[in-house]
Amino acid sequence: MIVECPHCFNRVSRREDGICLACRKNVNDVNEENRNLSAVSIVEEQDFPDFCIICGKDNVSARYPLSSYHDLTRESEYKKHAWTKAFAALGGLIGITMFGNELGKKVKTERSLKVDVPVCDECLKNKKEIRTLNVQYEIRTIKVVVHKNFKNQLEIWSEKYAL
Numbered sequence: 001m002i003v004e005c006p007h008c009f010n011r012v013s014r015r016e017d018g019i020c021l022a023c024r025k026n027v028n029d030v031n032e033e034n035r036n037l038s039a040v041s042i043v044e045e046q047d048f049p050d051f052c053i054i055c056g057k058d059n060v061s062a063r064y065p066l067s068s069y070h071d072l073t074r075e076s077e078y079k080k081h082a083w084t085k086a087f088a089a090l091g092g093l094i095g096i097t098m099f100g101n102e103l104g105k106k107v108k109t110e111r112s113l114k115v116d117v118p119v120c121d122e123c124l125k126n127k128k129e130i131r132t133l134n135v136q137y138e139i140r141t142i143k144v145v146v147h148k149n150f151k152n153q154l155e156i157w158s159e160k161y162a163l
């Protein structure tokens with residue numbers, strides 16, 4: 001049986017000991033805090049019904065920007081360095097002359113994503129945060145933890161407005 005883990009929100013198969021293979025916590029350990037939570041993947045520029053994403057309350061017309069940013073500058077620099085080393089090992093000096101002058105040059109590589117989600121006044125006032133589970137910049141999708149009522153309403157709403 002596949003269940004949604006109340007800690008990491010991955011869909012995992014239920015084991016006899018209840019341990020989630022993704023986060024190693026017990027899937028039966030449902031508490032006051034995570035009881036009403038679930039996960040939803042949302043796409044950039046998507047629209048939503050007027051329900052608070054955090055507490056599930058209705059009549060929420062305000063939208064709040066949820067954004068994610070990832071700076072890859074250091075990683076690409078590291079990759080380039082590894083390349084230079086590989087070439088040097090293979091072709092000796094050729095590798096170094098070809099790639100040597102690229103070293104030390106920082107290529108600015110960054111990715112970001114922003115989506116406006118419904119958040120009620122109360123959650124804003126209480127500075128409630130939206131937990132991000134993962135971001136897939138390639139397909140402009142962000143997976144976040146939401147209130148179960150929001151998820152249900154989103155499903156009903158999506159069906160109603162699906163083309």
Ligand SMILES: [Zn+2]
Pocket residue numbers: 005006007008009010020021022023024025
């Ligand atoms: Zn888990």
Ligand SMILES: [Zn+2]
Pocket residue numbers: 052053054055056057119120121122123124
């Ligand atoms: Zn709220």
